[in-house]
Amino acid sequence: DEVGTTGRGIGPTYEDKAGRRGLRIGDLTDPEVLRERLEYVVPIKRTLAEDVFGVEVGEERETASPSPNDEADEVGLAFDVEALYEEYREYGERLVREDMLVDAGDFLARRIDDGANVMFEGAQGTIIDIDHGNYPYVTSSNPTAGGAATGTGLAPSVVGDGDVIGIVKAYLTRVGSGPMPTELGGVPGDTPGYDGDPENPETESEELAAWIREEGDEYGTVTGRPRRVGWLDIPMLRHAARASGFTGLAVNHVDTLAGLDEVKVGHSYTLDTDERSSSSNRDAGPDDGEETFTMPAVTGRWAECEPNLRTFEGWPEFDGSEVAEAGYEALPENARVYLEYLENELDTPVYAVGVGPARTETVVRHSPF
Incomplete structure (x- = not known):
């Protein structure tokens, strides 16, 4: 797909979270709450599957059924309140039995108070942040530093x-569609207007x-x-540094570029169009030329x-x-x-x-710890 998702259902899960339809881990530990949540959300999912995607999900059972015998049974179980209740109730019991749950914010705050060093590791990047990226070509979460606060329960000041x-x-690399001014070559289906073959390059850029x-x-x-690749983009990095408040940089893959006669960097942009944006967008980016x-703030x-x-x-x-x-x-x-x-x-x-x-192949100039 053009956004470049993994197809594992992350986007729909975030939709459920924003729509207040999602099941939370704590819900699994309370059978009464679990059943109530399932009885609310499963009919919504059944309707979506049948009316929008045309999937036959079968009749809902009044009691939990055994393991599915065929694909149709497996689809039906995915929309069966009783079957889902029994399965997830067992998960909840195991979580409690093995003491696998903590209140993340409280747990981390106590560790910090005790003098522990805590490191948060994010994934993806600023430009696909749902709020600060080049919407709509974005992921469903906040890969910026602010995501460490919303994702853990610690205060932004911490x-x-x-x-x-x-x-x-x-x-620079990217998966999925969206603007990439410094791109080299392209990837079909991801790079707008590109229909070449990355495996059989014909141009110097490819x-x-x-x-x-x-x-x-x-x-x-x-x-x-294959990921889209290009020269490093300084205006984009400047945006990322501002959005996350970088105090330091870790620059990887310096060895990858070794052996090239020259290395280029996107130092700045020039807006290359003869058409003006609407008046509402004129303060959201540079003028032509x-x-x-x-x-620019507008994708x-x-x-x-x-x-x-x-x-x-x-x-x-x-x-x-060495x-x-x-x-x-x-x-x-x-x-x-x-x-x-x-x-x-x-x-x-x-x-x-x-x-x-290798992890050991890193030059450390300054350690935050």
């Missing part, structure tokens, strides 16, 4: 009181994209689909931006283990020039540099 490290590759994709193993972890150093305007590229001399291949052991100064000089450019443009120090695929 999260903001520590270090916020922005993890970024030395180049060849470079294919090379980076192979060197960096840029394929979806769950889906295996104007250079801008931040992302459609971002899609019209052309990158102004800055070129850096490439750096030779190196042994990641560089990690020797430290930052052991990096090739041109790689350090590139990293220091990022520091200056984002006004954020580089805390760590990834110089190989």
Whole structure:
């Protein structure tokens, strides 16, 4: 699909959460509440399946049925209150029996009060944040630093009181559709207007994209689909740094770009269109032909931006283990020039540099712990 989801039902689950239809883990531990919630939500799901998707779900049973004998039975059980009640009641009993549940906010607050170091690790990235990304080409959650507060129950002041490290590759990748001004080549179905073959590149841009994709193993972890790749995008990074309040950067895949004659960066944008936006959008981005150093607030305007590229001399291949052991100064000089450019443009120090695929192949310049 054009958004680039994994197809595992995450989006519909978030829809249920926003619609106050979702089952929460705590509901599984109270049989009365569990039954009440199922009796409310299952009829809604049955109607959706039958009337919108045309799925035959069969008659609802009055008592729990045994394991399904065929696919039709399996579909029916997914919409059967009694069967679902028995299954999830057992899950709830196990959660209680094995003491697997905690109040996350309270648990973490007590650990912090006791002097423990706590690290929150996010996934995905700012540009697909449901609130701060290029909507509608976004995920269903908040991958920004603020998501650590909403996802744990700790106050924003607690999260903001520590270090916020922005993890970024030395180049840009993306899964799914949406604007990507610095893209190289393309991926059919994801890159707007692209109908080439990433596996059989014909242009220089496609060849470079294919090379980076192979060197960096840029394929979806769950889906295996090829990721879109491009040069690093400074206006986009500037937006990410502002949205999350980065105090440091960890730049990975510096080794992936080793061996290239030159490395480019999207330094700024120029809005390349002769058509003006509606009057309501004129304050939401740059004028035509104007250079801008931040992302336009309107996704459609971002899609019209052309990158102004800055070129850096490439750096030779190196042994990641040796560089990690020797430290930052052991990096090739041109790689350090590139990293220091990022520091200056984002006004954020580089805390760590990834110089190989292994965890040990990391140059740590500063540890928040």
